[in-house]
Amino acid sequence: MKILYYIALSALLLGGKQTQGQTGSQASSKKPNIIFILTDDLGYGDIGVFYQNERKNNNDRSEPWAFTPNLDKMATEGAILTQHYAAAPVCAPSRASLLSGRSQGHAEVRDNQFDKALADNHTMANVMKKAGYATAAIGKWGLQGKQIEENKWPAEPAKRGFDYFYGYMRHGDGHEHYPKEGLYRGKKDVWNNGEEISDQLDKSYTGDLWTAVAKDWITKQAQQKDRPFFMYLAYDTPHAVLELPTQAYPEGGGLDGGLQYIGKPGHMINTASGEPDSYIHPDYANATYDDDNDPATAEVPWPDTYKRYATSTRRIDDGVGDLLMLLKDLNIDANTLVVFSSDNGPSRESYLPEEYVNNTPDFFNSFGRFDGIKRDVLEGGIRVPLIARWPGHISKNTVSNTPSIFYDWLPTFTDAAGLPAPVNTDGVSLLPSLTGKNDQEKSLVYVEYFHKGKTPDYPEFLPEHQNKGRKQMQMIRRDEMLGLRYNIQSHHDDFEIYNILKDPQQRNNLAKNGSMQKLQEEMKAKVLRVRRPNSTAPRPYDSIAVPAVNIKTTSKGLVWKAFNGDFPWLPKMELLNSLAQGTTTSLKNMDFANNSYAYYSLEGFIEVPQDGAYTFYLIPKESTFIKLHDAALFDADYDYQSGEEKKTTIMLKKGKHPVSIYLKKEKENSGLQIKWQGPGFSKRPLQKSVFSH
Known part of the structure; x- marks a missing residue:
């Protein structure tokens, strides 16, 4: 696909030097600010506009629902991508592919390699930095590599292109949301660039802390009118400990309201008071449901676990609304692209005292209409909510049903900045899908992953998916058709094949139909042609020879x-x-x-x-x-x-x-x-x- 010349913006980026190439397919004359908001273990079905509003409209009292009003508003003001995938069904490899622009067939971090170093190569941060952007990572990192000396890691954010970092360095620290008090998982370290500051963070709930720090950094960057910014805001909620905030979300929002970063040790943010792990959102505090699906019996209160989960997701929703209001207050709203998503499907892992256990994603059906959860490559484990907002560029109420995946965002952001992506990325720019201008290149939607467990036996799942043994798994999309393999023993194993648009729950395996044999062989060939083996994540198909193509060439050279x-x-x-x-x-x-x-x-x-x-x-x-x-x-x-x-x-x-x-x-x-x-x-x-x- 030919796009327009990359001349004007690339010349601006490089000191006015005249170049010949192209401008971004949709790039404006002024490079946009970019904010990528990533949540941890938030399901496709947890967002109102994707699924919870449907449950509310059905008004089935045995099927409770939660609310995300600010994210729903963001969706009406921009675009939702209904066919968007995380690059892996667990956080570390998913985030590594997002930040590197490379699929799990090329990324250095694969499977359950938490705290492994993000490859020293092009990253979302260092390419945006070279494009003239100030860069910041706030929240959970977990891609730093093995510690080389005290408080030094080979792949800490500063060594992968981020000018500023405030957050948890280690993956496991993100399992606790009160870093100083360590209520359930012990005290954790928080880094403000090179300074460890957890002792200053009294009563600082991380869901609030990251939002407040993000607002503070954006406000300072807005004063640098000649330099755009890129922010990677990675929440560690609603994952792991379902801890509660200290109090209600502060009134208002934006520059003068909502969460504020005070910066004073012991009172770092304006919600660092009250009682940690105490506040339930009023929409859920007294919520009841029909637990036995019998309208004749009295409804019962929601279990506290789910009040906690709904409050945690609502807190993220409040934070997003606060950030969007800040952009308006700073008069940079029209020139800021904001993207919101989750790193994988919903989880049943929650680390709470005995009275709060048994958190499972099927209370709200956080997996939406799909089967599978975190660690599955069934749709529920890797299909994630995606909302993008860029006033004046993305039309209101845009819905894109084009398949896409995490490693498409690096080339999307370079395109928005007026530059072609680095040659090693496996992704394509999604600006055509978002803006409705020009033709959208097809994404390579490919996932591989290993986990020794099983898919849960939730009654909402099809019987053939309940207790489905995982082990080596693989998924590839080809337009509306999806190939899926679980418990792969050899490359000769057939893919299950589904028309995923008509069959989102993956009920009807079309591979049983003899007419699918050609597609079966094409999928088996394709998955060998898009990847390279990695010795730290062995696969049963690593030693299989890549098939040649059946084509006649006419000339030498x-x-x-x-x-x-x-x-x-x-x-x-x-x-x-x-x-x-x-x-x-x-x-x-x-x-x-x-x-x-x-x-x-x-x-x-x-x-x-x-x-x-x-x-x-x-x-x-x-x-x-x-x-x-x-x-x-x-x-x-x-x-x-x-x-x-x-x-x-x-x-x-x-x-x-x-x-x-x-x-x-x-x-x-x-x-x-x-x-x-x-x-x-x-x-x-x-x-x-x-x-x-």
Whole structure:
């Protein structure tokens, strides 16, 4: 898909230097502020506009409902994405894919690797920083890596592009929402950049604390009128301990009302008074329901656990309304893109005293119309609510039913800032879906995950999904069709196939229909072509050879295209308009068109002589990225070392495999040094005879 030239904004970003490329598909003349709000374990069905309002309208007293009035209002003022997915059904890998723009087929953090280091590569923060943004992370992090010395981690937010961090560094700290008092999980550390400040946080409920800090930081940034900001606001609620706030949400909102950051030790925020873990929202304090589904008997009070859960989600809702009012008060509302979502499906994990146990997501049906919860790749575990608001750009009451996923947001935000995304991202910009302008590229919606447990046996779930053994799981979308595998033993295992638009509960497995055989084989091939194995998260299909494509090529060599521009990273060149093109059979000499262009892409096919393991070698002399099919073969862009040989091994089937090579031309006569070895031959340069197009 061709988008308009990335010239004007990229020139502004880079000090007015004239470039040739493109502007963002929908980018305004002024780069928007961007706020991404992420909640922890909030279900698709927990939000009014997605499901709870439907329960209210049904008025079935045996099916209680909760309220999210501010999020519902945000939805009417913007867009909801009804087919949006978390990248994984648990927080650490999901957040890693979100922040890196890479799927679980490429991300460094996979499965249950909590506190593992976010890869030292392009991140949502460092790309926005290079795009001219001030950047902040507030709330839960959990991607810092193993501590290298006291209070130092290899992947703390400051080392992944954030100018400012205020929050929990470690994943486990987010299981407690009163960091100083540690009411149920013990005292926790909170960091204000490099200072640990938990001793100053008397009675500071984190659901309030993060909102107050966010408001304070935004207010200060609004004074820097020549510099936009990007904020990643990651709540640790309603996950884990269902602790309550100290008091009602402060009246008003915005600049002078609502939550306020006082900054005084012992009274850090304006709700740091009263009694911790005490306030139930009045909408729920005396709520009753028909527990036995018999209108003739008296209704009973909601169990305290669910009063707590509803209050926790309502507190997030209040915070979002407060933040949106602040944007209006600061007169930056029209130039701020706000996105709200959750990191995975709802959880039955709550760490509370005995009298509050048995929290399960089926009281409110937090999973919505789907089966599955957190740790499932059934829809209930990975389909998440998504609301986006950008006045003047996203029309009111927009509903997008286009499939999309977390790692689409990094390219969406670079697009909004007027830049093409880094070449290594697996996502696409969602601005066309949000704004209704231009054609939407298809997202790669792909999830892989391992967990040794089972899907809960909630009566709302289909019998075949109750107690469904998880283990190795995989999901892939192809338009309205979805492929699902649980307890994968080998790559030969068939996918369950569902028309997910007509069958959101995944009731009718179409794979039993012989007409689905072609799609079955296409899905099995696709999941091998979009990923690379990771030794820390082994899969039963890691050693399976990637299948070739069935295509006839007519000419030898690769097609090259040339581009100009001056971008902070190696860009996705399919988003640029080429200025020259031709063919070549040699990678030794890259002096195409007399070195007059800044970037080149080469595309075509490599002929693999027989099935087996192939090792490729690359000596990059400039920023280079190479992929086979949609799998990253070499990533030598971010912080690459010139002249240092890289190698990788991949299993390939005999035949033609699409190859894409991208590089930034920085030196004369630099060329590419790519070699390979495989069954029956030793290490040697890729010969011209293997290339075709």
